[in-house]
Amino acid sequence: MTAVQSTPGPAQAIDAPRSPYRRSKPTRTNFELYAWLFMRMSGVLLVVLVLGHLFVNLVLGDGIHQVDFAFVAGKWASPFWKVWDLSMLWLAMLHGTNGVRTIINDYAERNGTRFWLKMALYVAFTLTVVLGTLVIFTFDPCPVGADIDASALPSFCPAR
């Protein structure tokens, strides 16, 4: 099924696809199937997660004015919001990365360009996800230290 065409090559100076005569090697995996399924399911979840996030942060209470250090600390004191934000981070990053991967596959013209763009994408993905996960898990809502204004801490902190 990978037969290379023996017909004459494309005429010069025409907008033709990159390689109309060579079929790429068949892939025997379900990767694209799962990627496709993941995009649909994560998309649905993200609608709920992101809209819920925006609603809680920007509509409930004082809206945007309530968002400060104490607000975030208060949210992350609860495992519920940790899980929420963590799934939002992972799903959004995987969803977005897969989308950009598709775009790179489509639009990068040379194999080298495609490879390096995807490498840059995966590095950016890893950095963001690792950093974000680290912050969510190691965040201390009640830091202690001389330069910390106790009145700015959330009310449940013992230092307050």
Place this chain on the structure above:
Amino acid sequence: MARETDATPESTAGAIPSFDVTVRIRRYDPEQDEAPHWEDYKVSVHGTDRLLDALHMIKWEQDGSLTFRRSCAHGVCGSDAMRINGRNRLACKALLKDLDPSKPITVEPIKGLPVEKDLVVDMEPFFQSYREVMPFLITSGHEPTKERLQSAHDRERFDDTTKCILCAACTSSCPVFWTDGQYFGPAAIVNAHRFIFDSRDEGADLRLEVLNDREGVWRCRTTFNCSEACPRGIQVTKAIAEVKQALLTRKV
């Protein structure tokens, strides 16, 4: 064709409005031209004329070097798909009066396949992916001595996709196909669908395996360009979605 009815009485011929159109054709002769270029032709046509009639007039009366494919001239053979006013249509099914004759009508070869001359493209890449989905009946066991019967209900399941005339209007309107020409393309999937959902056929798994490929159905972004382009009115995007569904559930 209005032009061939010149013998009919003046009264009926006069009843058909006639007007002038400018046809702007993307010309390319690989032996002379560096690059494709546009050329305008003025023809006076009748309200019943199709773009194909205008192309004939140009070729027969103005410039014999104009090259295009056509055979049946009635929307059956699928040889004259071209990009007309930016949309893939069959020249023999596009009435000039529906194409806004007040402006020049642009005619280009279909995109995504190598142009050989003027409006003629090399269809080989298109047919290659068509062949890869095995568009023929696959059965096992003995040949029956009579025809293979099928209920009307089972026939209905894939009726839409039997109508394909392999004109390539869909595949060459697909932006995913334009990028690298590796995507199987709507036409190949439509013709795989025609056998995958045929109750008499036993090769569904083989074809699904082919279309599960990186260049298979998962590259479809549901742009709907193919459904819009299909001169046979096949719900191409729907057929692709049904193949995706069959792959997900492994059930046809």
